[in-house]
Amino acid sequence: MTGDPTRRRDRRARLVLHVLLGLGLVAMVGPFVWMVLSSFKPEEEIRRVPITWLPEDPTLANYAELFSRLDFPTYFTNSVVVAVLTTAGNLLFCSAAGYALAKLPFPGRRVLFGMVLGTIMVPNIVTIVPLFVLSSNLGLVDSVAGLVLPFLAQAFGVFLMRQFILSIPDDLLEAARIDGASELRVFWRIVLPLCRPALATLGILTFLASWNNFLWPLVAATTEDTYTLPVALALYAIGQNRTDYDLLLAGSVVVVLPVLVVFVLLQRHFVRGIATTGLK
Amino acid sequence: MAAGASSPGGSRAGSLSRALTGWTFVLPFAALFLVFTAGPVLASLAMSVTDIRGADLLDPFAVNPVGLSNYLDLFADPKFVQASVNTAIFVVAGVPLTMALALLVALGLNSGLVRFRTLYRVGYYLPVVTSIVAISVVWRFLLHPDTGLLNASLGLVGAGGANWLNDPAFALPALIVMTAWRNLGFAMVIFLAGLQAIPQDLYEAAEIDGARRWARLRHITVPMLRPTMLFVAVITTIGYVQYFEEPFVMTQGGPLDSTLSLAYHTYNQFGFGDYGAASATGYVLFVVVVLLSIAWFRLLRNNVDR
Numbered sequence: 001m002t003g004d005p006t007r008r009r010d011r012r013a014r015l016v017l018h019v020l021l022g023l024g025l026v027a028m029v030g031p032f033v034w035m036v037l038s039s040f041k042p043e044e045e046i047r048r049v050p051i052t053w054l055p056e057d058p059t060l061a062n063y064a065e066l067f068s069r070l071d072f073p074t075y076f077t078n079s080v081v082v083a084v085l086t087t088a089g090n091l092l093f094c095s096a097a098g099y100a101l102a103k104l105p106f107p108g109r110r111v112l113f114g115m116v117l118g119t120i121m122v123p124n125i126v127t128i129v130p131l132f133v134l135s136s137n138l139g140l141v142d143s144v145a146g147l148v149l150p151f152l153a154q155a156f157g158v159f160l161m162r163q164f165i166l167s168i169p170d171d172l173l174e175a176a177r178i179d180g181a182s183e184l185r186v187f188w189r190i191v192l193p194l195c196r197p198a199l200a201t202l203g204i205l206t207f208l209a210s211w212n213n214f215l216w217p218l219v220a221a222t223t224e225d226t227y228t229l230p231v232a233l234a235l236y237a238i239g240q241n242r243t244d245y246d247l248l249l250a251g252s253v254v255v256v257l258p259v260l261v262v263f264v265l266l267q268r269h270f271v272r273g274i275a276t277t278g279l280k
Numbered sequence: 281m282a283a284g285a286s287s288p289g290g291s292r293a294g295s296l297s298r299a300l301t302g303w304t305f306v307l308p309f310a311a312l313f314l315v316f317t318a319g320p321v322l323a324s325l326a327m328s329v330t331d332i333r334g335a336d337l338l339d340p341f342a343v344n345p346v347g348l349s350n351y352l353d354l355f356a357d358p359k360f361v362q363a364s365v366n367t368a369i370f371v372v373a374g375v376p377l378t379m380a381l382a383l384l385v386a387l388g389l390n391s392g393l394v395r396f397r398t399l400y401r402v403g404y405y406l407p408v409v410t411s412i413v414a415i416s417v418v419w420r421f422l423l424h425p426d427t428g429l430l431n432a433s434l435g436l437v438g439a440g441g442a443n444w445l446n447d448p449a450f451a452l453p454a455l456i457v458m459t460a461w462r463n464l465g466f467a468m469v470i471f472l473a474g475l476q477a478i479p480q481d482l483y484e485a486a487e488i489d490g491a492r493r494w495a496r497l498r499h500i501t502v503p504m505l506r507p508t509m510l511f512v513a514v515i516t517t518i519g520y521v522q523y524f525e526e527p528f529v530m531t532q533g534g535p536l537d538s539t540l541s542l543a544y545h546t547y548n549q550f551g552f553g554d555y556g557a558a559s560a561t562g563y564v565l566f567v568v569v570v571l572l573s574i575a576w577f578r579l580l581r582n583n584v585d586r
Contacts, residue, residue: 014392014393017388017391017393018393018395018396020388021385021388021389021393021396021400024385024404025399025400025403025404027461028403028404028406028407028461028465029403029406031415031418031419031422032406032410032418034418034429035414035417035418047427048427049426049427049432050432051427051429051432092308093308093309093312094309096305096306096308096309097305097306097308097309097310099305100301100302100303100305100306101306104298104301104302104305105295105298105299105302106298106299106300106301106302106303106306107299108303109302112306112310115313115318116313119317119318119321121518121569121570121573122317122321122566122569123518123521123522123543123562123565123566123569124522125522125524125543125546125547125562125565126321126324126559126562126563126565126566127317127320127321127323127324127562128546128547128550128558128562129324129327129550129555129558129559129562130319130320130323130324130327130559131316131320132550133323133337133555134315134316134319134320134323136337137337149312149316150316150317151316152312152316153308153309153312153313153316153317154317155313155317158309158313183301183305187305208409211411212409212410212411212412214411214412214413214525214528215524215525215547219550229411230411230412230413230414233411233413233414233417234413234416234528234529237413237416237417237420237529238528238529238532245417245421248417249417249418251417252411252413252414252417252418253414255411255413255414256410256411256414259409259410259411260406260409260410263402263405263406263409264402267398267401267402267405
């Protein structure tokens with residue numbers, strides 16, 4: 001089994017594999033590394049041919065300009081508020097509805113779940129027109145509430161929570177009910193704590209989707225006061241100023257950084273969550 | 281639906297209070313969902329058979345039913361035809377490219393490597409979680425004809441570069457490659473989970489029977505991975521059919537509409553105030569999504585049965 005030639009061949013194969021995967025890794029991560037490094041360079045150095053990697057004379061000028069000339073603190077705040085509210089709302093509403101759909105018999109349950117399933121696949125662009133008409137009738141266009149409300153209760157979240165809660169044994173809930181616990185208490189004290197992995201997955205996915213959301217904020221945020229970071233950056237990038245690479249790179253770093261922190265800290269949850277939701 | 285709903289008998293009053301409790305729990309979700317998701321899905325269908333325009337927001341009675349004419353008009357609209365062709369190319373080239381790259385990486389990561397596994401996984405997944413806007417800033421720079429890394433590298437090996445994003449022949453392929461780069465991490469994670477779910481004794485048995493590495497891949501890995509492939513194919517196809525952000529931030533649909541997609545066309549119609557036409561285009565897109573998903577299911581399921 002462990003003859004020397006085989007072992008040597010295995011080691012060589014592993015080395016080749018590492019080289020190939022490493023090259024791929026460079027292609028995946030290289031652009032981000034360059035982005036972060038270049039955000040500390042003056043414009044002239046960014047455009048130099050051949051390109052430089054390490055900044056010759058690192059400067060924070062791009063960030064200073066970003067936060068003084070553009071209204072970046074506002075965009076940043078908008079992005080944070082929208083993402084946090086959307087995430088909190090989905091965690092609460094989707095777990096409550098998921099619990100009812102999984103464990104509480106009530107009339108209309110099948111219909112509601114059927115509608116949830118039926119809308120999971122609907123492309124975002126399909127509802128953009130009625131959603132905009134609705135928002136303008138409700139006075140929600142160009143407000144933070146208008147950016148949050150349409151995403152506060154999403155079909156995917158309810159589906160995820162329902163599937164997870166189905167796996168909780170009924171006996172556990174019944175025992176608590178016999179002990180006199182109210183349904184709210186059963187939900188809060190027994191179901192939610194058991195749902196922690198699913199809640200983590202839903203929370204992370206919702207936060208990221210909301211932070212990176214583009215189409216709806218592009219349509220519904222019509223003045224700078226309600227721009228989120230991606231919208232502000234995109235409009236700036238494709239406007240007349242599209243050649244200001246120094247500001248664009250610094251702005252990109254600001255957009256990516258929070259996501260990067262969330263992702264690297266929680267990547268275990270993340271990968272596990274995607275894999276389990278994916279295969280069920 | 282094998283729901284585990286338990287209703288241990290109980291009186292009428294008991295079941296009524298149960299129903300009330302149930303509705304209390306779903307009410308916040310149901311209200312938001314009906315108003316902001318289910319309602320608009322139906323409203324969009326209704327709008328697609330009217331001549332509603334942006335100006336009609338102030339005067340709803342000016343809206344008239346027009347039957348299917350919005351749908352029929354689409355096929356006479358050269359922009360719609362162009363957008364459909366572009367979207368088809370994007371999906372037909374992009375989905376297999378993404379899946380092939382993702383599968384290669386997943387197989388590499390699953391072949392007994394211990395070291396750097398997490399590093400690889402995080403690295404390959406990174407573009408998936410990154411805002412498309414930030415990605416577009418970096419890629420526009422990479423593809424820049426004069427100062428871009430790509431043309432500079434091509435120059436080193438003596439090849440001439442191109443003005444990638446401003447040449448109608450290259451803009452769509454460039455977007456396809458960028459999109460595959462961006463999404464392969466997602467498919468990779470799912471493939472990895474699928475690979476790890478294949479029972480190890482199958483491989484051991486095959487090895488004892490003298491099956492070489494290639495035979496094991498062909499006769500164990502690929503067939504066992506079919507359900508995973510189906511899932512990845514469906515999800516990727518659904519995502520790619522509605523591609524919008526990539527051309528919006530990279531090329532604004534140009535040059536010469538060579539990167540205009542169906543979703544982008546819908547967005548433009550909406551921007552011009554053609555609400556009825558935009559709803560019709562959106563619904564065509566929706567139907568395509570459903571048909572493609574069904575097609576994938578058929579295709580891969582048949583292969584499993586054989």
